[in-house]
Amino acid sequence: xxxxxxxxxxxxxxxxxxxxxxxxxxxxxxxxxxxxxxxxxxxxxxxxxxxxxxxxxxxxxxxxxxxxxxxxxxxxxxxxxxxxxxxxxxxxxxxxxxxxxxxxxxxxxxxxxxxxxxxxxxxxxxxxxxxxxxxxxxxxxxxxxxxxxxxxxxxxxxxxxxxxxxxxxxxxxxxxxxxxxxxxxxxxxxxxxxxxxxxxxxxxxxxxxxxxxxxxxxxxxxxxxxxxxxxxxxxxxxxxxxxxxxxxxxxxxxxxxxxxxxxxxxxxxxxxxxxxxxxxxxxxxxxxxxx
Amino acid sequence: xxxxxxxxxxxxxxxxxxxxxxxxxxxxxxxxxxxxxxxxxxxxxxxxxxxxxxxxxxxxxxxxxxxxxxxxxxxxxxxxxxxxxxxxxxxxxxxxxxxxxxxxxxxxxxxxxxxxxxxxxxxxxxxxxxxxxxxxxxxxxxxxxxxxxxxxxxxxxxxxxxxxxxxxxxxxxxxxxxxxxxxxxxxxxxxxxxxxxxxxxxxxxxxxxxxxxxxxxxxxxxxxxxxxxxxxxxxxxxxxxx
Numbered sequence: 001x002x003x004x005x006x007x008x009x010x011x012x013x014x015x016x017x018x019x020x021x022x023x024x025x026x027x028x029x030x031x032x033x034x035x036x037x038x039x040x041x042x043x044x045x046x047x048x049x050x051x052x053x054x055x056x057x058x059x060x061x062x063x064x065x066x067x068x069x070x071x072x073x074x075x076x077x078x079x080x081x082x083x084x085x086x087x088x089x090x091x092x093x094x095x096x097x098x099x100x101x102x103x104x105x106x107x108x109x110x111x112x113x114x115x116x117x118x119x120x121x122x123x124x125x126x127x128x129x130x131x132x133x134x135x136x137x138x139x140x141x142x143x144x145x146x147x148x149x150x151x152x153x154x155x156x157x158x159x160x161x162x163x164x165x166x167x168x169x170x171x172x173x174x175x176x177x178x179x180x181x182x183x184x185x186x187x188x189x190x191x192x193x194x195x196x197x198x199x200x201x202x203x204x205x206x207x208x209x210x211x212x213x214x215x216x217x218x219x220x221x222x223x224x225x226x227x228x229x230x231x232x233x234x235x236x237x238x239x240x241x242x243x244x245x246x247x248x249x250x251x252x253x254x255x256x257x258x259x260x261x262x263x264x265x266x267x268x269x270x271x272x273x274x275x276x277x278x279x280x281x282x283x284x285x286x287x288x289x290x291x
Numbered sequence: 292x293x294x295x296x297x298x299x300x301x302x303x304x305x306x307x308x309x310x311x312x313x314x315x316x317x318x319x320x321x322x323x324x325x326x327x328x329x330x331x332x333x334x335x336x337x338x339x340x341x342x343x344x345x346x347x348x349x350x351x352x353x354x355x356x357x358x359x360x361x362x363x364x365x366x367x368x369x370x371x372x373x374x375x376x377x378x379x380x381x382x383x384x385x386x387x388x389x390x391x392x393x394x395x396x397x398x399x400x401x402x403x404x405x406x407x408x409x410x411x412x413x414x415x416x417x418x419x420x421x422x423x424x425x426x427x428x429x430x431x432x433x434x435x436x437x438x439x440x441x442x443x444x445x446x447x448x449x450x451x452x453x454x455x456x457x458x459x460x461x462x463x464x465x466x467x468x469x470x471x472x473x474x475x476x477x478x479x480x481x482x483x484x485x486x487x488x489x490x491x492x493x494x495x496x497x498x499x500x501x502x503x504x505x506x507x508x509x510x511x512x513x514x515x516x517x518x519x520x521x522x523x524x525x526x527x528x529x530x531x532x533x
Binding site for chain 1: 343346347348364367368370371372374383384385386389390393396397399400401402427429
């Protein structure tokens with residue numbers, strides 16, 4: 001019941017590997033999305049790729065190329081609207097978000113199989129992944145992992161305070177854009193698996209679960225990877241046994257894991273708070289110098 | 292470390308503000324190693340704007356500003372800035388030790404590994420600010436005062452020659468305030484120049500120079516000069532009890 005579907009079905013095995021690759025990529029990018037508060041722009045990016053993918057489908061070229069061009073247009077648009085017209089970042093993102101989504105739906109409506117294509121883009125087609133998709137997801141994971149590792153210090157500073165990053169000698173604009181770039185790569189690499197509508201769930205839910213328990217960023221990424229991978233496995237099993245949509249099953253599992261984890265930590269906190277009173281007795285050694 | 296003859300902070304007719312709209316104009320001062328400048332004023336008087344400009348987070352609107360002979364923001368290893376109410380969001384999965392260690396990032400850059408010296412500096416900073424017993428606690432579980440001590444330790448970890456502190460005593464109890472005063476005195480004794488923004492008049496007692504602000508420079512000079520009753524009345528609408 002738990003192993004047999006994967007042992008007997010090559011498509012399902014491919015889907016599991018693809019799903020786990022996406023889960024780990026989303027865990028890395030999602031950790032910074034959660035810590036830096038980029039959920040809205042992450043959502044907008046996920047939907048902003050729609051016109052590019054739809055156009056690519058109509059022209060018969062790779063959806064990845066379309067998604068990449070679309071996300072570049074989206075980011076440039078957000079930057080121009082927020083800077084030139086002195087509107088808040090949220091307003092700029094919201095404008096571009098709905099604009100790109102509407103454009104994507106309009107382009108898709110030109111397709112003969114409008115509903116099928118739109119559904120495939122929005123909700124993914126995990127059971128249709130092939131070797132080429134797996135290689136693409138592996139490359140995306142390597143790039144996202146490498147960038148996050150090299151830029152871990154400025155990324156961490158940005159998550160605490162943008163001014164802190166700048167006064168520590170790191171360009172806040174450069175590293176903010178680099179952070180958005182890894183989110184974009186993750187979205188592009190994941191839309192085949194869970195779809196543009198659900199990728200945000202994989203970016204946020206496992207990372208948010210990690211944030212509940214972790215005391216270090218690396219541990220948070222590890223927990224998020226684990227939650228994402230388990231969600232993929234459980235979601236595929238549920239999808240197989242009950243004939244439900246695979247992408248949606250995976251994301252719903254990830255959100256449910258978060259709900260259980262959050263309830264557990266809340267109960268534990270309540271018990272701990274009742275167990276002891278807080279006392280602050282700091283001991284200090286001021287007067288000596290640290291050089 | 293700067294030589295005693297060197298000017299650590301020099302401004303000439305400096306105007307600071309946001310988006311070309313000045314908040315405080317015509318600031319001229321010279322600071323030397325070991326000196327303390329205290330900026331005092333009400334909310335919105337321009338204290339934080341001056342500090343942010345010195346830290347390189349805002350562009351000067353007019354006039355000259357040099358920190359250690361260079362443009363503000365160009366010497367991250369030698370200048371440390373403590374923002375007002377540093378952010379410690381509830382989601383940040385960081386221990387106190389990790390937050391303090393971030394003060395060394397300016398020295399480490401992207402690729403250098405922390406050395407024994409770096410780790411020792413981090414430990415000493417935590418000890419000096421009295422936060423060492425909570426080194427392994429998540430910062431999100433600490434009180435506001437303990438978080439402020441953590442951020443102070445992070446600033447000390449930079450081992451900078453100029454400290455720009457925006458309300459470093461905010462959220463601290465009387466012991467915490469005493470600690471900050473002792474830390475500043477200790478840093479100054481080692482030639483560190485300190486600029487501190489505060490609401491508290493007693494924070495100015497140890498200063499070489501006090502600048503009283505009310506969206507302009509009301510007075511500037513030694514504490515006994517800058518804090519005369521007529522200036523305080525002009526700035527706050529009251530005088531301090533004698």
